[in-house]
Amino acid sequence: MDTKKQSSSQPQKLKIEIDSTLSSTVMAAMAVRGICEWAHVALDTVNRIELCLVEVLNNAVEHAYSNEPGSTIEIIVKKSRSVISLTVSDWGLIMPDDTLSAPLAGAIATGGSDSAPDLKASGRGLFIVRSLMGNIQYYSKNGKNSFFMEMTISES
Template sequence: MTEEKGQMVRLEIDSELANTTLVAMAVRGLCAMTTLSPVEVNRLELCVVEIVNNAIEHAYGHEKGHKVEVGVNLLQSSLLLTISDWGEPMDESKLGAKDFPVDPDDPSAWLCSGRGLPIVQSLMDKVEYQSVGNKNSFIMSKQIRS
């Protein structure tokens, strides 16, 4: 992703599903500083919650006491979100899989289990996954209108 300078906020939560609400509200507040529409903000919040939930459920196996870090970088032309964990790495082949095409305009499709990554891929402009050492990072970006 680009090395454009921007305003950066880093949030850290414990690996409990209840804590995803904190992250969602913080990201929603930061989105208020952008030109994203309310619909785009809702979609972005959904993506953040989905990826944080995946870290808690899959990387840490629902085990509390682990760190999940959410970085929000507000750039001039985009919003860059990085969700990191130090648990089990994700099977990177799942990122390219389009097993479940998801209509981003049909919120009822978002409720089906196992569709998290396809939903995120359809709602975000760019997604990437990196596992370096013991740190796993899911990076996603959304273009912002100027």
Template sequence: MTLSRAPDGEADGSDSAEDAPVGAPVETRPPLIIEATPLGVRAALKEMRARFGSAITADGTLGMAETVLAEVLNNIVEHAYARDRDGPIELRLAREGVWLQVDVRDYGLPMPGESLPDGRMPGPDVLADDVPEGGFGWFLIRAFARNLDYTRKANQNRLTFSVPLSEEP
């Protein structure tokens, strides 16, 4: 199974108010639990579209939200659970006004330096052959997401961010 819901009352214990970023909404639904696979990512994107597609009021914002979530989840699949590792990804989605609040957790490898990548585009003087494969994901994430926050605690990665569901206020 690539998508499941954690049973009520069986959360990992880290959902307490003191673990939530300041101003973060409290998600009343159990988290989505997906496998760290391309099919798991696809299932999560489908769920996000089903839950929040009707809240979209501006052209392109659903695509923007999907792009950010896809980049984040694919990075977890490709890097956090790299080297034939697999494991769960916990995904919490909540609407707060015109914002989609996202909380993603995994138990894979930490981010290098336990901090968010810069997400810089290569300069115009870099030859196409010298541009590394990938590397644009964090540029897109940083361009479209707001309030990015990464923490590593007790072997768990946690990334929280916001994406507008309509034109930004």
């Protein structure tokens, strides 16, 4: 059986669950990177996907769970012939409604001070995700908050 042909023509799906810690986000990013490399996704695309995943996972740890370990973050990775999608879900605090549509705020957008609080609340992570991913959505249902992102891919 030709596994490369199978991986290209049939949609693939994997679910990963991690603890709400920054060290766990690194492990999840490495796993998704491996999946992308296995699927022969071009290296520059793999790097973009990994960066966006880390930004969304870090937001879940820092904002949904207030840096408290012991809660679950779920990552679902789907890969079809030309699209890879990731859904990151948590059961923590809900992202404010206007967060995804808001322009880049804080020190970076306004040229304000370089103090840590201004940079931390800048929204630069979501700005990066909006810039690099083809489609993003955020929704919350029955206490489960999900951030969906997808990108058209080419194989290397």
